[in-house]
Amino acid sequence: MAQKRRRKRRKRRGCGLLLGLMVMAGVAFGAWRLLKAPTEGLYPEDVLGVPVYTQLAPEGAQNRPGTKREIRYIVIHETGNTAAGADAAAHGQLEAKGGEGTTGWHYTVDDTEVWHSIPDDEVAYHAGDGAEGDGNLHGIGVELCVNAGGDFEKTFDNAARLTGWLMNAYDLSADQVKEHYDFSGKNCPQTIRENGRMEEFVALAEQYAQQAKAQED
Ligand SMILES: [Zn+2]
Incomplete structure (x- = not known):
């Protein structure tokens, strides 16, 4: 019983790590896009x-x-x-x-x-x-x-x-x-x-x- 619970907990920790990585990748991609594309309007001549x-x-x-x-x-x-x-x-x-x-x-x-x-x-x-x-x-x-x-x-x-x-x-x-x-x-x-x-x-x-x-x- 105790073993089963431990295994479950480990699985949950794995999920959390994956979620964390996905969030970090999302934030990094968002920042990259913001840096690359201007947020203010441009006025070409x-x-x-x-x-x-x-x-x-x-x-x-x-x-x-x-x-x-x-x-x-x-x-x-x-x-x-x-x-x-x-x-x-x-x-x-x-x-x-x-x-x-x-x-x-x-x-x-x-x-x-x-x-x-x-x-x-x-x-x-x-x-x-x-x-x-x-x-x-x-x-x-x-x-x-x-x-x-x-x-x-x-x-x-x-x-x-x-x-x-x-x-x-x-x-x-x-x-x-x-x-x-x-x-x-x-x-x-x-x-x-x-x-x-x-x-x-x-x-x-x-x-x-x-x-x-x-x-x-
Ligand atoms: Zn139209």
């Missing part, structure tokens, strides 16, 4: 040759709730605005004025430039999945312009450059690059989806992430 203009939405504006968060995704959108002149500057200037309604997003990309409107480490409502949704809470919203007269192929490439730069900067993998559709079922980014080009986009972004990493080394 250029992403792999594409100029970035930063004009942030005012603090307290309806499109900028100001809630700090952990970055887990890059969420790809298209503006759906096919009017001539509906380019990155037009969307960026609208965001800088506080936008229309509570919708907000971090970057707008066209065929020549990028506009940065919300700090990457702050929540914005672009993914259509509500105040507790993963896309809104943890996604960097990237809008691709589809304006008449714009060169969509160039916009596609510029957005992949921005996405690759962000993947490298925040240590995000290809499966963390999402469509707006993934969070709310909206048909967005529409032309990319309808032409079956999301895989191509992510593969290109991954190439640019490697280029961004090589530039750092």
